[in-house]
Amino acid sequence: MKKPYEIHVISHTHWDREWYLTFQQFRLKLVELVDGLLEILETNPEFIHFNFDGQTIVLEDYLEIKPQNKERLKQYIQAGKLAVGPWYILPDEFLVSAEATIRNLILGHRLAAEFGKVMKVGYIPDPFGHISQMPQILRGFGIDNIILWRGFGGEADQTSSEYYWDAPDGSRVLFVHLPNVGYSETLHFPNATKQAAVLITRLKEAYQQRATTPYLSIFTGSDHIKPQAELPQILKQVNAQLDDAVVMQSSLTEYIAKLRASVPDDLQVMRGEFRGGLKHTYLLTGVLSTRMYLKQENEKAQTLLEKWAEPFAAMVWMLGVKKPDFCQKPGFSTYPQEFLWQSWKYLLQNHPHDSICGCSLDAVHEQMMTRFAWSEEIAEELTQNSLNAIAAQIDTSDTPSTVQHLVVYNPLGWTRDEVAHATIDFLTPEQTSSVEFLPYIPKSPYTEEVKGFIIRDEQGREIPYQLIKKQICQKVLPSPDLTTFPILLQVVQFEILLHAQNIPPCGYAAYQVIPQKTLKTYSAGVQQLPYGMENEYLRVNIQPNGSLLITDKSTDKVYPDCHVFEDSGDVGDEYNYSYPLRDRIVSSIGCPANIELVEQGPLRITYKVSQRLTVPKCAEPDRQGRSQETVEIPISLCISLSVGAKRVDITTELENTARDHRLRVLFPSGIHSDYSHAEGQFDVVQRPIQLPDPNDYQIEKPSPTYPQQSFVDVNDGEVGLAVINKGLPEYEVKDDARRTIALTLLRGVDQISRGDLLTRPGGNAGWPCQTPGGQCLRKHTFYYALAPHRGTWQTGLVHREAHQHNVPCRVVQTDSHQGNLSRKMSFIEISPASLIISAIKKAETHDALIIRCYNASNEATTGEIRLYQPIKSAALTNLNEDILEAVTPNSEHTVAFQVRPWEVKTLSLEM
Ligand SMILES: [Zn+2]
Structure with missing residues (x-):
């Protein structure tokens, strides 16, 4: 008689590459695990399958130590006994860009294919919630299913283990939801058959309640747990004792195939992101702001790769397709694919959920900063090579050699106007070349020192500029072809802003810089006010306490009390923010500010606001309140308004001197809306401002803070206020009358996990290791902007404003030369x-x-x-x-x- 249930036992490990130990420490254990696994596969032919956590980086990490075992691994992967991929690493989905997630899958596929086979299962068991577009991303790799755990479950309509999940574009995957213990149902089975049978029967009875088919799964293994050699023999013996089920060692591929063939036609369909599941297991929402410096560095590295290094290398390559000699400098006509991948790899190695989330040891996060730096160094060098290569091909030969040229590059997909930052160097008259035979060493064409200039666009129209700084300095130019030592040049250097207009999409515009006897001054496009400034779109008034009163001149809407600091206690851990029972909240509303005009030009006006915020030094020893002893946090912010800008740019510098706290900046929108809109991954996500009743949640309380990419917006359809950020991925829109937008700047905690959080009554979420670095006692610089607008985020083109803020134009200088480009x-x-x-x-x-x-x-x-x-x-x-x-x-x-x-x-x- 056929038994009604089929139980697929998945032997696996969950391999956090770095977490409560460092990468090197964990790798010693990884090598031990893989050595043991190879031994099992070789000596026990009945051990038919092991799942390597959906990742491939473990192969690289292992083979770096034991390259001699590559063929052995290949043999088992090809035979389907060892499943690797589809991922390179298991990322946090909300804290990295959509493009990074795609590269993660491309690399995972490539590595797994090198070893013979990629697992086509969207296995992503541990990340802290799931983005709405994950079904579409997986379908883009031919994967029609997902297996996940956090962010979902426990609500009245979330009781099954199988669903369909639809992305915003309609892409659908079969979605398998792991039970509340996740992938850790049993680390190993008891060796005694009877006890093993009892355990399997108990799990079967629980899981058949959730199942929509006769196919159930039991995961054996967990975080850094090695396979159980006796598993096949145990299962064989248990099988004989089960009346209504067959139990078998299996693979996720086989399990998914069985499910797909037997799920009911009317299987429940889910839509949107998964950031709930708080009755099922932890979501761990505080990671959006743990160690904010990691998030900022990640944004920098991603932007450099995605908006500069890769696209401009591709544009140079495109130019070279038709004319192979087009870019004559060595290496420029070929696409630097290997270096781009190396840069991506260093970056992706920082994207595992325990890494980018900031919930690991201090040493782990220090090592991440080196990987960010390596990724950025490669990407920056490639970017400069490409921008210089293009500039060298622009025909500027109709101007005399005394004329310099500034090429303004726009990597975004639309025509833009911008007050762009540039430096121009003129050789000093004294600059002569001592190495006469090297043609690329410039000789000064100037008979006297250049004192000023005018700038003209391609049609000869004069373009206003604003001087920031002038200096005479020495520049060290590395040899372009490895034939000489670096070259030392003496230059007169001007740092300027120029008003670049109509810069073509994914393109550039070149401006002539014509030396003159004097510097030119231009009439103001942005007006200075007493403690304020105004352009054609916005008026900004700075209040005595440093807050801003902003008027959107296109809608006449006034936004008072914008930009107030709010400092509150945080007695949470690296996973969750948690308020102390007796919190004391400090605001900058009553805090006097020193307001100085520091930049006053025709193109941009900047005020510097300095304040000292007095806050409690740390939490009280019992962690129920904040200390009476206080410290001062010195804060200075630069508030800038440029000509033609529809946003106010803010750069905030501060030194964090306090512990156990969270610092945010508040922008009351005064707009009636029940929703926030925040940029996500290939999505702009609408989220309700009102939270469910916290009393209904006993494991982790619902959090009002949410993830964002470059902006959050509150609008009522007529007007809206957007807060744009660079690498500050946590926001809240307060459920208050003024719909205040709160942007988290930092929070400080000192343990990976604690067991006493009011916001996470379920207890520890990890191991309680000390992490003093999590207090973030250091200097910080934050970049963000405020963009009031008409209409919705869409009609108000908020995404364009946000991307322009985060990806400013870059300017490269070139001289007069012949070329093929206009x-x-x-x-x-x-x-x-x-x-x-x-x-x-x-x-x-x-x-x-x-x-x-x-x-x-x-x-x-x-x-x-x-x-x-x-x-x-x-x-x-x-x-x-x-x-x-x-x-x-x-x-x-x-x-x-x-x-x-x-x-x-x-x-x-x-x-
Ligand atoms: Zn994990």
Whole structure:
């Protein structure tokens, strides 16, 4: 008789690469585990399967120590006995960019394929919640399922173990929800058959309540737990004792296949992000602001790679396609794929959930900073190479050698105006070359020191600029071709702002800098007010306590009391913020401020506001309140308004001298709305401001703080206020009358985990290791901006304002020379405005340009991409760059394609 239930036992380990031990410490254990696993697979043919946690980085980590075992690993992976991938690492999904998650999967697929087989299961068991677009991202790799744990479950409509989960574009995956113990149901089975049978029967009875099919799973293994060699023999014996179930060692691939074939037609469908599940297990919401410096550095590294290094390397490569000698400098005509991947790898190694979340030992996070630096150093050098290579090809030969040129680059997909920051160097008259035979060493064309200049655009119109600083200095230029020592040049250096207008999308505009006898001054485009400033769109008044009163001149809406500091206690841990029972909240409202005008030019005005915030030194010893003893936190912020800007830019510097606290900055919106809108990963997520009743939650309390990428917005459809941030991923919109937006700057805690949190009554969420570095007692600089607007975030083009803030134009100087490029051009244009470019790169395995975009809108649309080079052929690909279907270009330079609402599209264009 056929037994009704089939129990798939999954032998696995969950490998946090670094956490309560460092990477090197854990790796010693990893090598021990893999050695043991190979031994089991070799000596026990009945041990048919082991799951390596959905990752591939473990292979690299192991083989770096024991490269001699590569073929042995390959043999078992190819045979399906050892499952690796689809991920490179198990990321936190909310704290990294969508593009980073795609690269993680590309790398995971590539490595697993090198070993023979990639597991096509969306196994992502531990991350702290799941982004709304994960089903679409997985489908982009041909994965039609997901297995997850946190962020979901425990509510009345969340009682099953199987669902469908739909992304905002409609992409659907089969979704398997792990039980409340997650993947740790049993570390090892008891060796005694009877006890093992009792355990399996108990789990079966619990899981059949949740199951929609006769197929159940039991995970054996957990965090850093090695496989149990006797497993096949134990299961064989238990099988004989079970009346209504067959128990078998199995793989996730097999288990998913069985489920897919037998789930009911009317299987429940879920939509949206998963940031709940608080009756099921921990979500750990405080990680959005733990060790904020990591989040800031991550944003910097991601932006450098995604917006500069990769797209501009691709543009240089595109120029070289038709004319191989186009970029003559060595290395410039080939695409630096290996270096780009190395930079991505260092970055991705910082994206595991215990790493980027900041919930590990101090040493772990110190080592992350080195990886961020390595990633950025590669990306920065590649960026400079590309920008210089393009500048060297612009034809500037119609000007005399005394004229210099500034090339303003715009990596974003729309035409923009910007007050751009630049430096221009003029050689001093004394500068002569002592090495006559090297042609690239410039000789000064100036007979006297350059005292000033005018700037003209490509049509000869004079462009206003503002001087920041002038100095005579020495510059060290590394040898361009490894034939000499570095070259020392003496220059007159001007640091300026220039008003660059109509900079083409994914392109540049070159400006002539013509030396004059004197510096020019221009009439003001931004007006100074007593303790304030005003341009055509905004008026900013700075109040005596340093807060801002902002008037949106396009809507006449006034925003008073903006930018007030709020300091409160935090007796939580690296996983969760937690308020002390007797909290004492300090505000800067009553705090006098010193207000100074520090920059007053025609293009930008900046005020510096200095304050000393007196706050409790630390928590009281019983952790129920904040200490009577106080310390001062010196804070200075620069508030800038530029000509033509629709946002107020703020740079805040402070030295954190207090412990056990959370510091936020508040912006009362005064707008009636029940929702916030925050940029996510290929999504802008609408979230209710009102929280559910905390009394209903006994494990972890619902948190009003949420993740964001570059902005959060509160609007009523008529007007709105957006707070833009650079690497500050935590916000709250308070459920108060003024709908105050709170932006977290930092929080300080000193243990990975504690068992006494009011916000997490369920107890410890990890190991209670000391982490004094989590207090973040250091100097910090934060970048953010305020953008009041008309309409919604969409009609108000808030995403454009946010991306312009986070990705300012870069300016490169070049001289007069011949070239093939005009003074102003766009390499890639995309329309309509709702399509946002996410990646521009060379294809991994073929000679084509890859452009990825997504539709940030609820409307389907026809997208069009215009390329500088003629398009020979075009195709749509999946996210893994496999060709899906050909697209016929609709003209020599353009290709059109259909895009669903919130759909991600990847195009491969051959030139
Ligand atoms: Zn984990």
